[in-house]
Amino acid sequence: MFRMIPPGLAEAARLTRQGRLKEATALLQGSLAGTRPKPTPARPATRGRIFEVDPATGDATPPGRAGFFSRAQGRPRPAPPLAMPEGARFLRGGFGAAQGERAWRLYIPASLPAGPVPLLVMLHGCTQTPEDFAAGTRMNALAEAEPRLVLYPEQSGTANAQRCWNWFQPGDQRRDQGEPALIAGMVRQVMRDHAVDPRRVHVAGLSAGGAAAAIMGESYPELFAAVGVHSGLACGAAQNLPSALAAMRQGGGTSTVLATARPTIVFHADQDRTVHPVNGDQVMARAGAAGLRAEVERGQVPGGHAFTRTRHSDTAGRVMLEQWLVHGGGHAWSGGDAAGSYTDPLGPDASRAMLDFFRRHG
Template sequence: MFPPPPGAVAAEPPGLPPPGGVGHGRFSHPDGGGEIRLVRPARPAAEPVLLLMLHGCLQDPQALARASGMDAAAQARGWWLLYPAQPRAANAGGCWNWFDPAQRGRGRGEAAWLADLASAVAERAGVAPGRVVVAGFSAGAAMALALAAAYPERFAAVGAHSGLPPDSAHDLLSALAAMAQAAPDAGAAALPRPVIVFHGEADDTVHPGHGRRILRLRLAAGPAAAAASPGPAPDCERLDGEVPGGHRYVRCRYRRDDGGLLAEAWRVHGLGHAWSGGPAGEALADPAGPDASAEMLRFFAEVLGDASAPR
């Protein structure tokens, strides 16, 4: 059983699954909680990493695992994977309530129980502080950004696929409006951790402009969230490409003066509201795009200073 985080009334996930296995259980917390899916690496990395993966609306952990192919990508690096499920009692569509200030801020709501869940599992799995990262798809991407903003000391980096900044809305109606049209100057979310962004230019569910907004907000924060005068944005290291027989993409990387990564953005032409590079035949997956799972893990490894390649 995982140790309860501070303030939790109970913590009821299963014991750790066997190497290479998948465990299922439940996490209870004063601010919520829900079912979880935990994937243990068959051969853990010398310095383990835990990736918290947040599903989108009308998904659950298993659906996101299938659409992203992240299980295999994480196994190749020897990383742990943790997929929590949003209870339908909390949102009828299974969406994380990223738009609700009561759910996305530090010390309250979904952000609180997700952050405490990640910390509890990391401790149980032997993952050191500073080696936990978070990523998500759609509503899960928005909540991943909210988590990294609310708990920058707990998450080293964040991956946002087809998402939008959490301050884009304040209730369900404004969330639906924001998804349809990205106001270029709306919001001022602090994004203090390195961010990798994937967004399809043909996304008709979450406007592609949100991917660019996330990038601008991250670059405006500078190397640290407390930067009062960030100065000019760093130059883009641009690497355009095309998947053989698939989509073209524009990839930009941004670095600090010392060479460390600030952000990376992928704009994928022809990609709709789907996980780029996901397996053929899976819902919300597009195999014609670049492999977002592999690229996110590569980005996280760079941020963490890991030189090892996938096994």
């Protein structure tokens, strides 16, 4: 049976395409509650697909404006400079194919040993850049301590006005199509040009990047040994913009469960007002948590947030899935550095937790 879409969603999608995000959100909430607020006078429309907003203000960054919104400041700022040890390199490059082209940055640590090393693919969130994401997650610094290559694919402003990965578009959710094909092509390019251990390639992302990471893990299981989803959504949670808005607010409608558990680590905060935390549960459910033994641990960051960590193990005792729920946190990388946008230094360290998880899978 087909599920009827609430009538307000089409109008919400139109407002979203025009950049009128506050109105679209209010209309969506009103439609779900059975009311229909009156739109405010129209503002000039922005070009392209706009999909994530500053959670503190509800505003969207106009396309073409330099910088991005700082969650703390609520206004654009330039990407922070990245300090690197002598001998380290942060290369610029790009990849093109029939599906299009995207730029990337690749961090090569000064401490990189000879021989095959792990590769971590990091997918930034909306309005972010690779440099910003690297600063906020501190993943380059961690790559020096635990040597690995770190690849940062970069979404373009022409593909999405907010530089969001288009996780909600059917053509960007499937193997060998759209953005998954481009990201996979970048990974293979790096593996061809550098000494990468093919058994230790992992992918992680934040928000729209987290949703894209979930898609990559399912679309290319032979390429990625494990997946990290931070404040994201499950693969298949939406098929268009209206269903994406609904999924962000109340969870997606996907009911597919993988036949075997897919090694996945999830971070989500229970006060996330941009992507509802139920989406973290749905990522875990789709990854195959049913049938695994769950072990729950509660903790507290000194001077910071409390958290609940749930580990799901198979019959051999191997932790296949790991879920962190950060109590009191918002839509931000847990334990991140304030030098980057969308970070919460008071949360448990998501970067270290993900690397620990990836080390056990690959």
